[in-house]
Amino acid sequence: MLSVRHLVFDYPGHRALDDVSFSIEPKSITALVGPNGAGKSTLLRCCAALDRPFAGEVTLDGLDIHDAPRSAHQRMGFLPDFYGLYDELTVRQCLTYRAAALGVPGGDRAARVHLAAERMEILDRLGDKAGTLSRGLRQRLAIAQAIIHEPALLLLDEPAAGLDPEARMGLSAVLRALRDKGMTIIVSSHILAELEDYSTHMLVIREGRILHHRALDPLSKQRVRIRVEVADGEHRLVDVLSHEGGVTELTLMGSTCTFEYPASAVSRHTLLKHLMAADLHVIEFAIDEQGLQEAYLEQVRAAEAARALPKIGHGR
Amino acid sequence: MWFSPELQRNLWLQLSWGRVLAAPILIGIVVAALLASWNPAPSHLAEYARWGFVLLLALWSTRRVADSLAEEVGGGTWESQRMTGMSAWSMVWGKLIGGAIFPWYCALICLGLMVWFSFKASPADLRIALGYQVATLLLAAVLAQATALVVALLLLRKAQFRRRLTVTMAQSAGLLAFGAAVYWKYSAVPLAAEIGTVRWYQQEYPANQFYLSSVAIFTLWALVGAWRLMRAELLYVNRPWMWTLFTLFCMAYAAGFVPWDVEPLTSRLASACFVGLTLTYAGFFGEAKDPVRYRWGLARFKALHWWRALEFTPWWLISYVLAAIAGGATIWSIAMGGELAWQNTWAADVQRYASVLTLGTFAYVFAGLLLFALRDMLFLLWLNFTGKMRGRADLSGLVVLAIAYGPLPMLLVGAGAAQFLPAAWPVAVTNLMALAWPAAEVVVVWFLLLLRWRQATRIEILADDREEPSIGTH
Numbered sequence: 001m002l003s004v005r006h007l008v009f010d011y012p013g014h015r016a017l018d019d020v021s022f023s024i025e026p027k028s029i030t031a032l033v034g035p036n037g038a039g040k041s042t043l044l045r046c047c048a049a050l051d052r053p054f055a056g057e058v059t060l061d062g063l064d065i066h067d068a069p070r071s072a073h074q075r076m077g078f079l080p081d082f083y084g085l086y087d088e089l090t091v092r093q094c095l096t097y098r099a100a101a102l103g104v105p106g107g108d109r110a111a112r113v114h115l116a117a118e119r120m121e122i123l124d125r126l127g128d129k130a131g132t133l134s135r136g137l138r139q140r141l142a143i144a145q146a147i148i149h150e151p152a153l154l155l156l157d158e159p160a161a162g163l164d165p166e167a168r169m170g171l172s173a174v175l176r177a178l179r180d181k182g183m184t185i186i187v188s189s190h191i192l193a194e195l196e197d198y199s200t201h202m203l204v205i206r207e208g209r210i211l212h213h214r215a216l217d218p219l220s221k222q223r224v225r226i227r228v229e230v231a232d233g234e235h236r237l238v239d240v241l242s243h244e245g246g247v248t249e250l251t252l253m254g255s256t257c258t259f260e261y262p263a264s265a266v267s268r269h270t271l272l273k274h275l276m277a278a279d280l281h282v283i284e285f286a287i288d289e290q291g292l293q294e295a296y297l298e299q300v301r302a303a304e305a306a307r308a309l310p311k312i313g314h315g316r
Numbered sequence: 317m318w319f320s321p322e323l324q325r326n327l328w329l330q331l332s333w334g335r336v337l338a339a340p341i342l343i344g345i346v347v348a349a350l351l352a353s354w355n356p357a358p359s360h361l362a363e364y365a366r367w368g369f370v371l372l373l374a375l376w377s378t379r380r381v382a383d384s385l386a387e388e389v390g391g392g393t394w395e396s397q398r399m400t401g402m403s404a405w406s407m408v409w410g411k412l413i414g415g416a417i418f419p420w421y422c423a424l425i426c427l428g429l430m431v432w433f434s435f436k437a438s439p440a441d442l443r444i445a446l447g448y449q450v451a452t453l454l455l456a457a458v459l460a461q462a463t464a465l466v467v468a469l470l471l472l473r474k475a476q477f478r479r480r481l482t483v484t485m486a487q488s489a490g491l492l493a494f495g496a497a498v499y500w501k502y503s504a505v506p507l508a509a510e511i512g513t514v515r516w517y518q519q520e521y522p523a524n525q526f527y528l529s530s531v532a533i534f535t536l537w538a539l540v541g542a543w544r545l546m547r548a549e550l551l552y553v554n555r556p557w558m559w560t561l562f563t564l565f566c567m568a569y570a571a572g573f574v575p576w577d578v579e580p581l582t583s584r585l586a587s588a589c590f591v592g593l594t595l596t597y598a599g600f601f602g603e604a605k606d607p608v609r610y611r612w613g614l615a616r617f618k619a620l621h622w623w624r625a626l627e628f629t630p631w632w633l634i635s636y637v638l639a640a641i642a643g644g645a646t647i648w649s650i651a652m653g654g655e656l657a658w659q660n661t662w663a664a665d666v667q668r669y670a671s672v673l674t675l676g677t678f679a680y681v682f683a684g685l686l687l688f689a690l691r692d693m694l695f696l697l698w699l700n701f702t703g704k705m706r707g708r709a710d711l712s713g714l715v716v717l718a719i720a721y722g723p724l725p726m727l728l729v730g731a732g733a734a735q736f737l738p739a740a741w742p743v744a745v746t747n748l749m750a751l752a753w754p755a756a757e758v759v760v761v762w763f764l765l766l767l768r769w770r771q772a773t774r775i776e777i778l779a780d781d782r783e784e785p786s787i788g789t790h
Contacts, residue, residue, distance in 0.1 A: 010608045012703065048399065049551055050551065069551040073400065083395070086391075093328055097325045145396065
């Protein structure tokens with residue numbers, strides 16, 4: 001879908017992106033995370049063909065977006081962190097203008113406006129002026145504008161900034177729905193909690209470099225981490241699990257065991273059946289999902305440790 | 317919708333039914349009031365209507381066009397516009413016409429009144445002149461708006477986009493362009509132009525047709541400029557062909573006006589050199605001087621990616637090279653015995669004030685001019701590559717150059733140090749030895765620029781294993 005290779009971008013005296021390479025899978029929601037100033041917005045702007053990099057290339061389904069920015073824009077949507085709306089236009093006019101500007105044929109525009117408004121749940125606001133909308137609704141209108149042409153790729157820079165909790169939840173639902181419709185989405189934020197709800201992948205950027213890129217959805221992995229808790233006084237859990245094929249990295253904490261196990265539903269069902277057959281008093285059996293924040297911090301710590309090693313070497 | 321979506325948006329915003337109806341009613345009330353009170357002659361009413369047109373388009377519409385861009389940037393919608401599938405041309409005319417659609421609507425009513433009252437006032441044989449007048453006004457209005465948009469886009473690219481300042485500067489530039497376009501028509505050669513001729517490349521042309529054609533051609537250039545700048549904003553690759561053509565056109569256009577028949581080739585080459593140097597400065601101040609961009613261009617140049625390197629070639633360099641070619645040709649022409657037509661006119665006046673200037677030394681003067689211009693460009697780049705100065709480097713540079721070419725030579729002469737005049741004033745360069753002054757200045761400024769360049773393009777190294785990236789095909 002989106003492929004970024006050896007991207008380099010400089011500001012005077014400062015390299016914002018340093019040899020950045022990654023690929024985005026279709027129909028995924030990638031959380032682009034990193035501290036302020038890490039290069040998230042610059043990376044998104046380069047991917048949106050709004051800034052030209054010093055070196056490297058960005059391709060969207062094989063199309064070099066910097067060689068053909070207009071064609072690329074017709075296949076992607078972008079919501080910058082500081083976006084604006086035409087406050088004096090109605091929601092319908094905003095969407096119609098955007099559809100026309102993105103080359104949607106005249107006969108299809110009304111249907112596209114209706115569809116985008118329906119997806120963003122602002123159908124009842126089509127006649128309202130954009131300037132009269134609440135912040136949450138403005139955000140929905142901005143996203144509706146970005147998806148009016150049914151782009152294959154949607155780039156969102158800090159989309160939840162300034163939204164109240166209810167609006168954030170609404171945004172999560174909207175993004176999941178867009179992904180279900182087949183859209184590939186990259187969302188940047190430095191607030192990890194808001195990304196956790198809907199992200200399938202995590203792309204960690206720090207000081208202009210990609211630290212890590214991995215899938216987050218446990219079901220997309222071959223193995224998952226499972227947590228089993230038994231009632232107090234039950235000591236046989238570790239014995240039973242030790243003899244169970246496929247269990248690795250078993251750890252015990254109190255009356256709770258966590259371990260790696262094949263991810264398939266059949267395997268997990270069989271394991272649960274064996275635990276029941278052993279007459280263990282299981283009170284919890286769950287996939288132990290690693291939180292986005294935990295995963296991010298783990299990567300940052302690993303990167304810091306890797307960086308510290310050469311310094312020790314130099315010191316000798 | 318067959319027209320630009322940008323125009324459609326502006327129509328929604330600016331042409332409400334209330335405004336569409338109110339404009340002719342208000343103008344009608346003013347005309348009726350004039351007729352009822354003073355009952356001026358139709359020729360006077362035509363004059364008032366013309367002033368209405370001029371004020372609406374030269375003052376208001378230029379402001380509206382610049383503001384339509386400034387509003388987008390300030391309101392955060394410009395990035396969304398850049399993400400659209402609209403072509404650069406569609407954006408340009410959507411903003412030119414759309415951004416000022418209401419002033420245009422009002423101005424066209426005034427123009428209609430002007431034509432109506434002119435018909436009522438003038439004898440039939442003046443109707444041809446009226447046609448030229450209408451054409452000149454319309455072209456001047458488009459020229460003014462395109463110039464305002466060009467200036468607004470230039471300031472946007474220079475990353476010094478302050479809304480009020482941008483709009484004011486763009487409006488002023490538009491106003492100047494409008495004034496220049498109608499000046500010939502109404503002031504310089506008022507009635508003589510109607511029947512007179514213009515001598516260009518030793519051919520006589522009817523003045524009216526010549527001026528109108530000139531305004532039309534420069535309007536076209538302004539539109540081309542706006543289109544190229546919009547292309548750059550939309551991240552299209554822009555190679556500097558248009559700037560090169562524009563410089564060549566201006567040089568050739570100006571060279572045609574040498575009014576004397578004394579050695580026209582030398583004089584024409586000299587005119588072309590002056591115009592080339594003027595555009596060198598104009599190109600420099602018009603362009604963004606981001607050291608990162610210069611570094612990208614140099615990297616591509618070093619990697620022998622000529623085609624890509626062209627994209628980063630600064631305008632001033634192109635104009636300077638063309639001016640240098642014209643200047644070199646002028647020197648060659650003088651050396652071959654050619655004589656400058658001006659030697660009999662203003663050069664004699666200059667000589668009275670600067671005793672060191674002697675006739676027949678113009679070859680040195682042209683070499684000096686080229687060296688001083690190169691020194692200025694390097695000095696201005698030095699200022700622009702200074703981190704803390706970057707935001708106000710151009711303005712500071714202008715002040716320094718104004719002092720260097722104004723009070724400084726006067727001080728030298730006043731202090732009895734006229735022998736040092738060649739170090740400060742290009743027209744005081746009278747022999748090969750005197751040329752050493754500007755040449756030495758070029759070397760010194762070049763060295764300072766190199767030091768500043770290394771500092772400005774040093775990238776903050778955050779990890780030990782970073783290397784200069786391969787620029788690949790971009």
